[in-house]
Amino acid sequence: MTATDVPRTARERARAEVMSEILQVGRSHLARDGAAALSLRAVARDLGMVSSAVYRYVPNRDALLTMLIIHAYNTVGAAVEEAEQARAREDHIGRFLATCRAVRTWARENPHEYALIYGSPVPGYAAPEDTIAPATRVPVVLVTILIDLTSAGAAPAPEPVSAEVVASLAPMTAFTGGHVSQDLLLRGLASWGTLLGTVSLELFGHLHNVVEEDPALRSAFFDHQMRQVAAGLGLA
């Protein structure tokens, strides 16, 4: 069971090690210079290899970017899950705010990673299959809060939603089953949009001359906005 995916031979060991080194160097380059400047040759140089050697491990530059995307999704997902699980299960608003704050904090600490996953898609559009699972970690946390909120009977009375809009949510309701009202689901998606929109506005410089730059004030602003969003979800 556990032995199957653990490297045994020296070669497999070496390969795994080189692989993780490539990823690590790639991450540091991404963090320093951003995705646009990520260069396989530069990564190879840092590793003391010739550039063509990395192609034994990584098919092309986009594949490396994809790995970094997956890593980014996983780190923000882990950060969010940890922050959210630190709150009591019945503290719905606390869990929600913790989630929002964790996303923003992670984004501010890793702006290039954030831009990579929530900014303009860098590789040729089609998100590889492997990215979708990590990408769902944060949304899953949010949806879980909505489910818990509903099963605790604390969800606001759902307002009616047109049949067409209900139909548009089909892929989503396949996940949530009937555990969350369509109305609350829509509000949840809106809050997801507001969260990412607000963080993107801040990180991408669109709050310049709009909201004071001072970090404490920026945090206060963000907190206020997220509390407002929480209120829209029926969270006290």
Add this chain to the structure above:
Amino acid sequence: MTATDVPRTARERARAEVMSEILQVGRSHLARDGAAALSLRAVARDLGMVSSAVYRYVPNRDALLTMLIIHAYNTVGAAVEEAEQARAREDHIGRFLATCRAVRTWARENPHEYALIYGSPVPGYAAPEDTIAPATRVPVVLVTILIDLTSAGAAPAPEPVSAEVVASLAPMTAFTGGHVSQDLLLRGLASWGTLLGTVSLELFGHLHNVVEEDPALRSAFFDHQMRQVAAGLGLA
């Protein structure tokens, strides 16, 4: 007055023409391949020039991107202004929804342009001075609606806002004067974030397996979300 900025000599004429050709070809390349693939050499080729010749007109690639950014801001700004002005001045919710729809429609028609201005910042971070005025056109429309709403006495009763959050809004209130309550301003910023967040989610593929792909359903979903946002602004 008008004669000063109109080209007179043949040389100035030619220069202006080449300049606009560069921009036009740049725009078509951006629309086709995206910002990352924009190449000065390719633009030069399309123009029948040698690559170094374009440097007589454009200092570097980033400058060309900046021009495209400005152009993008202006086209989305114009589209929004036109859509919004088609509504009656007292139809606040109609103006708001028209604005939202215009942004989304423009974004769907010009995804790479949208990504350029509202996605990850491509050039070396610092947004040049020339971009800020065009960038404000859409937000100005939104704020104007809020001002009109307030002066029509139709704004919802403002809820109290902490002193710290008020302080964070200093740059913004410098623009609006006292014409809009701090609470409404914050809600307006949230709706701006939700609008961009929702459009970004859709355009950048984050609604995959979340909201049905069918264009009509996507539009219905977006409309519902924006109506919800409008309700949060006190718009019927």
Add this chain to the structure above:
DNA sequence: TCCTGAACGCGAGCACTGCTCACGTTAAGG
């Protein structure tokens, strides 16, 4: 135990990019 084939690292090379520079040409204005 040997030996075959796969994995590996290397260096050269292709096509492309941004950008610079010295060079003739051309046109504008004193």
Add this chain to the structure above:
DNA sequence: CCTTAACGTGAGCAGTGCTCGCGTTCAGGA
């Protein structure tokens, strides 16, 4: 008319992604 600045050219530098043929090294079957 003639100087000066703007223009377009082509060569060239440094960097990129990616490919390919070459020896080497190692793992596992005969």
